Amino acid sequence: MSEETIWLEGSISVEAALLGDCRDVTAVYVQKGNGRRWERRLASLQRLTSRTNVPLQLVDEPFIAERVTGQSHGGVVAAVGPRQFVPLESLCVGQERPFVVMLDGIEDPFNFGQALRSLYAAGVGGVVVRPRNWFTAAGVVARASAGVSEQMPIAIAETAELAADTYRNLGLRVAATSNQNAVSLYEANLLEPLFLLLGGERRGVTRSFLAQADLILQIPYQQPDFKQSLGVVASAAIVAFEVMRQRAQA
DSSP: OOTTOEEEESHHHHHHHHHHOSSOEEEEEEEOOOSHHHHHHHHHHHHHHHHHTOOEEEEOHHHHHTTOSSSOOTTEEEEEOOOOOBOGGGGGTTOSSOEEEEEESOOOHHHHHHHHHHHHHTTOOEEEEOSSOGGGGHHHHHHHTTTGGGTSOEEEOSSHHHHHHHHHHTTOEEEEEOSSSOEETTTSOOOSOEEEEEEOTTTOSOHHHHHHOSEEEEOOOSOTTOOOOOOHHHHHHHHHHHHHHHHHHO
């Protein structure tokens, strides 16, 4: 294998990579076993690898153990190439009311993957990240996102401001979350095309970005004395599903 080879672990991640068409899959390896569960998993992977012309090999346990970092792989790994990203503009193509989210400054790959999972489930059309991002830890992110990282369209922007300018020119409102000069998430109109910036737990969203945002959203709390911000995983889920709810009702 080349130095560019990345290892994805677990049948969910591997199947998502085969279906997602966002990176080259060199080969799939399945640990030899027996029993109906193993036979079903093998049959499912054989159908996918046959359809995508990817070789599948049965291997012994040591082969798998040398290439995994956790214990949740289930005896399935895949050798894949680097993640392929799409242009910023493509995240709006074919969508009547685009909803694009940028994840910026997240310091943990598991949180990044979990946030992707929530955004995908709520119907977000695509995600923007910076050039330095957690796709270098593809195996962790794929497991944390339940394979979503291999299926969600992802674009690259050098800065959040550049992404905001691009999407504003395409007719999207630029939004961010904060507790300063904000409107309640549940009172805001989220039906229009939307670009949302979600910042990490430590740095959050910069003041300069908030100053030029079209819409600043606040997640209201039931406990008025709680002053801490929510983590990005919770924030992503709450905001994205409120967008989904409003658009479904409309």
